[in-house]
Amino acid sequence: MIEFRAVTKRFDDGTIAVNSLDLTVEAGTITVFVGPSGCGKTTSLRMVNRMIDPTSGTILVDGKDVLSVDPPTLRRGIGYVIQQAGLFPHRTVLDNVATVPLLSGWSKGKARTRAAELLELVGLPAELGKRYPVQLSGGQQQRVGVARALAADPPVLLMDEPFSAVDPVVREGLQDELLRLQAELDKTIVFVTHDIDEAVRIGEKVAVFREGGILAQYDKPSELLARPADDFVAHFVGKDRGYRSLSFVDASGVEIGTVPTVVVGEPVADAVSEWRLAVDERNHPRGWLAPGTTVDGRLAEDVLKPGGSLFEVGQSIRGAMDAALSSPSGLGVAVDPDGSVVGVVTATQVLAVIEGQRESRG
Amino acid sequence: MGDLGKYLSDAGTRGAIWQMLLEHVYLSLLPLVISVVLAVVLGWVCHRYGWFRGALLGTANIVYTVPSLALFAIIPAVIGTQVLDINNVVIALTVYTTALLTRPVSDALDAVPVHITAAATAMGFRPLRRFLTVELPLAVPVLFAGLRVGSVSNISLVSVGALIGTGGLGVLFTDGFRSRYLAPIIVGIVLTLLLALLVDGLLVALRQWLTPWNNLKGAKA
Numbered sequence: 001m002i003e004f005r006a007v008t009k010r011f012d013d014g015t016i017a018v019n020s021l022d023l024t025v026e027a028g029t030i031t032v033f034v035g036p037s038g039c040g041k042t043t044s045l046r047m048v049n050r051m052i053d054p055t056s057g058t059i060l061v062d063g064k065d066v067l068s069v070d071p072p073t074l075r076r077g078i079g080y081v082i083q084q085a086g087l088f089p090h091r092t093v094l095d096n097v098a099t100v101p102l103l104s105g106w107s108k109g110k111a112r113t114r115a116a117e118l119l120e121l122v123g124l125p126a127e128l129g130k131r132y133p134v135q136l137s138g139g140q141q142q143r144v145g146v147a148r149a150l151a152a153d154p155p156v157l158l159m160d161e162p163f164s165a166v167d168p169v170v171r172e173g174l175q176d177e178l179l180r181l182q183a184e185l186d187k188t189i190v191f192v193t194h195d196i197d198e199a200v201r202i203g204e205k206v207a208v209f210r211e212g213g214i215l216a217q218y219d220k221p222s223e224l225l226a227r228p229a230d231d232f233v234a235h236f237v238g239k240d241r242g243y244r245s246l247s248f249v250d251a252s253g254v255e256i257g258t259v260p261t262v263v264v265g266e267p268v269a270d271a272v273s274e275w276r277l278a279v280d281e282r283n284h285p286r287g288w289l290a291p292g293t294t295v296d297g298r299l300a301e302d303v304l305k306p307g308g309s310l311f312e313v314g315q316s317i318r319g320a321m322d323a324a325l326s327s328p329s330g331l332g333v334a335v336d337p338d339g340s341v342v343g344v345v346t347a348t349q350v351l352a353v354i355e356g357q358r359e360s361r362g
Numbered sequence: 363m364g365d366l367g368k369y370l371s372d373a374g375t376r377g378a379i380w381q382m383l384l385e386h387v388y389l390s391l392l393p394l395v396i397s398v399v400l401a402v403v404l405g406w407v408c409h410r411y412g413w414f415r416g417a418l419l420g421t422a423n424i425v426y427t428v429p430s431l432a433l434f435a436i437i438p439a440v441i442g443t444q445v446l447d448i449n450n451v452v453i454a455l456t457v458y459t460t461a462l463l464t465r466p467v468s469d470a471l472d473a474v475p476v477h478i479t480a481a482a483t484a485m486g487f488r489p490l491r492r493f494l495t496v497e498l499p500l501a502v503p504v505l506f507a508g509l510r511v512g513s514v515s516n517i518s519l520v521s522v523g524a525l526i527g528t529g530g531l532g533v534l535f536t537d538g539f540r541s542r543y544l545a546p547i548i549v550g551i552v553l554t555l556l557l558a559l560l561v562d563g564l565l566v567a568l569r570q571w572l573t574p575w576n577n578l579k580g581a582k583a
Contacts, residue, residue: 049484103485
């Protein structure tokens, strides 16, 4: 658990980076600090491991005042993942990961064994251990950064915009990886980002900071999107927050309807009068056959209209809505975890469920 | 060329040349080793304390413009050594090489990316260990670029020391000029060149051994 008690940081030039921050990060959760640049989120993070010392106030990590601990000793007990990974270019990947155990006095052999375990934990092949950071992709470097932070098994992990320098697709993979790791490791994680989407995606709680180092709202992501505390937060979480908040709505009430299907590579018997879903022999969706299309002989892929996004049963209602809206037929394709078609949903049905939930909440 | 064969056929001459070569190695490389240590310390000071940087690097530039022969002559007056003391050359070349190396060391330390030093601090490195095991190793490629220039410069400057009688291969030039005899001059030039090439080759090999991580760019997985 990390507690900020009336923490203020005023820099020498007089700017107030953090203004009387009171906040508790619960043990075993991911808490995200988010806000525009200059809002004090990174300063707040760096005060936890004394990269910056507060002007006034107290920070407790597991009940202990951080100012009472010698900084290097304190830092060896707190994992830290920095932007652009910050790997040591002159050390192999394995030695990078072994850094903190070696600093803490472990033997070289034991530290390297531990480092190899960590590489496996973050999903990197063992042979990467012998390489140097420059030989790795950005995403791989960032995984090594996470492995290095976890090497001494610290209870607390600080992550300072760790995924901001990688491209969006890789970033999403790293976020998923972090959530998977956290389910396994149960660390107390503080994660700083300026990206509200990233914040609501990975945070169990999100602290929104505003300029001048003021905490604007500290809440669960669903609450943040549904009930922003003021105009600043409402503006910061964005115009489509209503849509994004659907990520936190359960989709079990959405009824999945049936749809006529045709199989790619087989003849289509009758005239096509309504939208039909084309599937392959494994029942995976391939696209849509539009009404009025004439099929000469066997159904070829090139007459199909490309399909929209897929709604995997069990996902949030946002997935169901998106599938319906992005489908050329207006019918969102629902699939099971293996990717086989189970049926279709419509936007009207999804809206009805959302409306129904609103009424039941009163 | 007949002259050269005759000159080298004398065992006494060969022994003397060998002695001069060893002196030359000693006189040129000892200052190199001392100045690496000094330049790392001074470079760190420049890197750490900005206000010191201008003063120190300015002084270094001025020192470097002092002609070597003048410096050889000034040093005894400043530190009270004998005029013909061999240490005058060692000290003078140490001053030159330190003046040459301080700026690249300071620049190389400045060039270590902030996120790497910040990561090291956040991992729990204490300042001295961080300097010796993170910042300094990252400065090695630049340091060695300076060392290569310094080694060649020293090997040529030691010859000048012969004018004040400190030994080394330069004696072959002074002897040759005095007696108007070409053979020792040729031997001196060839040996000086070979020594410079050999030392440079060794420095390149040493740098590659110390920095296997350097020049890997583009070798992505």
